Amino acid sequence: MVQARWADLVDSPGPLLGPPCVIVDISYLLGGVARASVIALEPVDALRLSRQGLETLMA
Helix, strand or coil: CEEEEECCCCCCCCCEECCCCCCCCHHHHCCCCCCEEEEECCCCCCCCCCHHHHHHHHC
16 A cells, blocks of 8 residues: 655645556656655555656557
8 A cells, every 4th residue: 555645735645545556647757857756555566667667668
C-alpha cells in the first residue's frame, strides 16, 4: 500500500493505492518537473524510470 502526495496539496492526504498500480505524474510526462511523490506505507516492489526510460517503454 502506498499514498500519493502532491507538492501543492500538503494539507490534503492523497489517495491510498494498492497493487497493481502504475503511478505517473503528468507534468513529468509533459517535460515539466514532477510534483507528486509516493510514500510506501508497507514494503513494496517499485520501479523508477528516467524520462528516457519511460519514453522508450511507451514507444
